Amino acid sequence: MSTSVALPKQYDPSEVEARWLRFWLENGYFHSDESTATVPFAMTLPPPNVTGSLHMGHALGSTMQDILIRWRRMQGSNAMWMPGTDHASIAVHHLLERDLKRREGKTRFDLGREAFLERAWAWKEKSGNRISEQEKLMGFSLDWQRERFTMDEGSNRAVREAFVLLHEQGLIFRAMRMINWDPASETVVSDLEVDVVEESGHLWELRYPIVGGGEILVATTRPETMLGDTAVAVHPDDARYTALVGKEIELPLTGRRVPIVADSFVDPEFGSGAVKITPAHDPNDYECSLRVGLPVLQVIDRVGKMCAPAPEKYVGLTTEQARKAVVADLEAGGFLGEIKPHKVPRGRSQRSGAVVEPMLMEQWFVRASTLAGPAIAAVQEGKTKLVPEEWTKTYMHWMENIRDWCISRQLWWGHRIPAWYCASCAHITVAREDPTACAGCGGAELRQDEDILDTWFSSALWPFSTLGWPDKTRALATYYPNAVLATAPDIIFFWVARMMMMGLHFLGKVPFRTVYLTAIVTDENGDKMSKVKGNVIDPLDVVFGATLDAMLARADAENAPEVAIKGIKKNFAKGVPAMGADALRFSLAALNTSGRYLRLSLDRVEGYRHFINKLWNASRFVLMNMDGYDAARFEALRANRGGWSLADRWILSRLQRVAAEVDAALEAFRFSDAANAIYQFVWHQLCDWYIELAKPFLLQGEPQDVARTTRRHVVQGVLASVLEHTMRLLHPFAPYVTEEIWQKLPKPAQLPESLMVTVYPRGDEHLVDVEAERDMAQLQEVAVAARMLRSTYGVPPAQTVTIEVRARPPALRALVTEHQALIEHTAKLRMTLCDFDSAPPSGAAKAMVGGELEIAMPLGGLIDPVTERARIAKDLGKTDKEIGGLEKKLGNADFLAKAPPDVVAEQRARLAEEQARRGRLQEALELLSQGGAEGA
RNA sequence: GGGCGGGUAGCUCAGCGGCAGAGCGUCGCCCUUACAAGGCGGGGGUCGCAGGUUCGAACCCUGCUCCGCCCACCA
DSSP: OBOOOOOOSSOOHHHHHHHHHHHHHHTTTTOOOTTOOSOEEEEEOOOOBTTOOOOHHHHHHHHHHHHHHHHHHHTTOEEEEEOEEBOOHHHHHHHHHHHHHHHHOOOHHHHOHHHHHHHHHHHHHHHTTHHHHHHHHTTOOOOGGGOEETTSHHHHHHHHHHHHHHHHTTSEEEEEEEEEEETTTTEEEOGGGEEEEEEEEEEEEEEEEBTTSOEEEEEESOGGGGGGOOEEEEOTTOTTTTTTTTOEEEETTTTEEEEEEEOTTSOTTSTTSEEEEOTTSOHHHHHHHHHHTOOOOOOBOTTSBBOTTSOGGGTTOBHHHHHHHHHHHHHHTTOEEEEEEEEEEEEEETTTOOBOEEEEEEEEEEOHHHHHHHHHHHHHTTSSEEESTTHHHHHHHHHHTOOOEEOEESOSSSOBOOEEEESSSSOEEEOSSOOSSOTTTOOSOEEEOOOEEOHHHHHHHHHHHTTTTTSOOHHHHHHOSEEEEEEOGGGIIIIIHHHHHHHHHHHSSOSEEEEEEOOEEEOTTSOBOOTTTTOOOOHHHHHHOBOHHHHHHHHHHTTOOHHHHHHHHHHTTTOBOOOHHHHHHHHHHHHOOSSSEEEOOHHHHHHHHHHHHHHHHHHHHHHHTOTTBOHHHHHHHHHHTTTOOHHHHHHHHHHHHHHHHHHHHHHTTOHHHHHHHHHHIIIIIIIIIIIHHHHHHHSOOOTTOHHHHHHHHHHHHHHHHHHHHHHHHHTTTSHHHHHHHHHHSOOOTTSOSOGGGSOOOOOOGGGOOHHHHHHHHHHHHHHHHHHHHHHHTTOOTTSOOEEEEEEOSHHHHHHHHHTHHHHHHHHTSEEEEEOTTSOOOTTEEEEEETTTEEEEEEOGGGOOHHHHHHHHHHHHHHHHHHHHHHHHHHTOHHHHHHSOHHHHHHHHHHHHHHHHHHHHHHHHHHHHHHHHHHHO
16 A cells, blocks of 8 residues: 655756666666567667767767667567767877877877877777766666777777678779878878868969960969979860860979860860869869870878979978969969959868868779669668658769778778788788788788778678677677667768668678668757857756856866857856756657757756656655555456546546557657657646646545545546556656656556566557547536636636536536536636526626537626627637638538538538527627626 | 758747647736646737649649758869
């Protein structure tokens, strides 16, 4: 038997969350077993960068994943959620090298490869698991025993295996290509890592003297590259230049002579129709040089400075300095024509921000076009579905136009390329184990390729490398393919597409059945959160709270710029209140509609914190009233349906409906629909109505009053049971508060130790009570109408009013009579039932419910005829408008002939109701005019 | 230059052929013993513009317009 439990009036998440997190972890509830026979449901967490800390994008994505995994686990699936972190090659370099520069004034080259890597590992050991700790605090039920890292032994082995296999198959190769060079990080970056921005620059016109007389005009946005020119090209059909093709020009400043060539890529309409050709530093020019057969002269080096064979005086200058010098010298020599402002697209490295230099270099590539085929087919055939579906086009478009993927990087932190060059022959040995001899000539003098692999190479293998591949493990057999991958749309190309290609290639199966693309979290103004703008809402600040001073101190420690400090002061003037993980999680779910962006503001989260608190207090109320309750006895009463009221039947029916709604919504990844359905149920059905209706029955009566005691027991049981099931429904969204409440609720003995391993409710159609829902809805309308009259006339709460209810249909009369107490309690007044055709007292305020029930509130002299007339006239106006529309529709022969019969019948019924309503309202208005005249 | 998404209440967004909705904000009344982080009630919309299809359009089609985003080697 249960006794009352007292809870604090305000919910304090901090203590509760820490306690249950420990409990879940200690009891291994997050762990999954690949040998379990139940249906597997596996997901892989997109591994965050080891450099990172949890940001709102992670919080959103991971909350949606945790909702799915907790939901499926409760449904009985073998739910596995794989955690891990990514070594994030460039990001780590960036961070460590910046630090090295600041503290010791050194570069990574001063330190050397080995020493640098030592530091990197030390740093990783020290701060690499910070983000995992943060994920735990959010309540994410990741299977921590499986936690992996993209540079751990298993991943290393998978990377080697994949590289070697692809190389054997000719899908990885080494080639001289035009690549994107980041001179700040001194590495190649892939096409995806370059952001092209249109910047304002200039178009310089250069006048190249032709050998033998005359000149030819060329235009360029990068005059400094002329030092590497090896030709001038014109269109072969351009009559202006036909005679010049084959002649040479005297390339200013260099003393070189280069030919005038014809190539059809030249647009005769642009500028002069002649273009300078710099094969080493422009992709177009390089292509042209291949077609025409021109030498390639590299005049810009790895750090973005001019180098030989550029003339001595320019060597060592940055491209920017060189530009000034070259322009000045050209001008001095009379080689400069017009200079016009011009928009130039400029590629910048995403990570370093440096202007990317197109360079011709030998690098390793993945032949993506071959791998893309199956990845395209799999999506076309629906083996993998993208949700929301719109993203399919984006994926397809990119895949169909995919280019070879440059995978080598001139960095140190990462997977070193398993290729060895031989001192005595040209053979390149690619091997799983470090070789001791050249596979070509047997020579012993081998040198391993200095480069490492693009971080995304190991990420591409992640869905199966984490499950033991290349070994054929039980885990791989059970959890591959994953059920769902949830990630942000900005890494569809970087990651999703590449996992699809690699997964299909190595396993012959798609890596996941559904890709759920999350929204991008922005601030309340729709701006992307950025540290520079100072508008970043840190998820853990929301959970634990943060003062403005603490936020500023943190920004200062990160050397945030002045604008960021200003932004923080403006956006977080009062700091961030502590709201708990549940409030944040629920907010993210409730605001996550199918749009591409999710605007988050602290106000919104605060609103949902109110919801958590509301739930807390409703539970408090229930627990305060559980004296003498016995769950077993209730189950017996439930079996024979003894003593059930309309309200009991109604709330239980509503519970079934909300469970069905949540189930359907989660199946369709409609998280906001699911969250809002629960919100609506808890607040507006359970709290606003059922708990209010329960109150009178919870009062302790005389023990010998058996009927009353039984009734009380039923109400207690309904409350406890509905609340218990509500906790289950809500648990994936707000795991902590629901566990806390659930543990305290009186409940049948056979349930497990934790809410998170109970069975998730599914809506049961048989338990939906249509009649109870319909009756309850009508009674609610009556109560609401009565409250409206009361509120309109400002009847003081202390004043007892008796309303008169007039209803025409006998069933409605019976319903109202039977549930008089319900109406009186919820509208806080007394009521009498009168004959429909009897006249209400003069000076009564009136309201209609539908067309056949009227409420009259006698107010004696208190009624204000002006207010009342205006109110009723407005109501009448609306009704007239409705009738007008309906009559027009029903008067239309086409409508009657072509619309489905049920629609026609429905419209007829509505018309009848509206007409009845109009009659009654008109009467009221007339009566009021007489009464009003008398009164005045 | 191509492609994608969006314009619905003051704000944020659902609805995507059959009575225009929610949350928040706003206004009025109320400390009614679960909750003032609360209760009750009210007001608020030519569904971006113009055509078309349909018995019927916020919803489907066409054009226009404005706002985002992604892709693209034009000097």
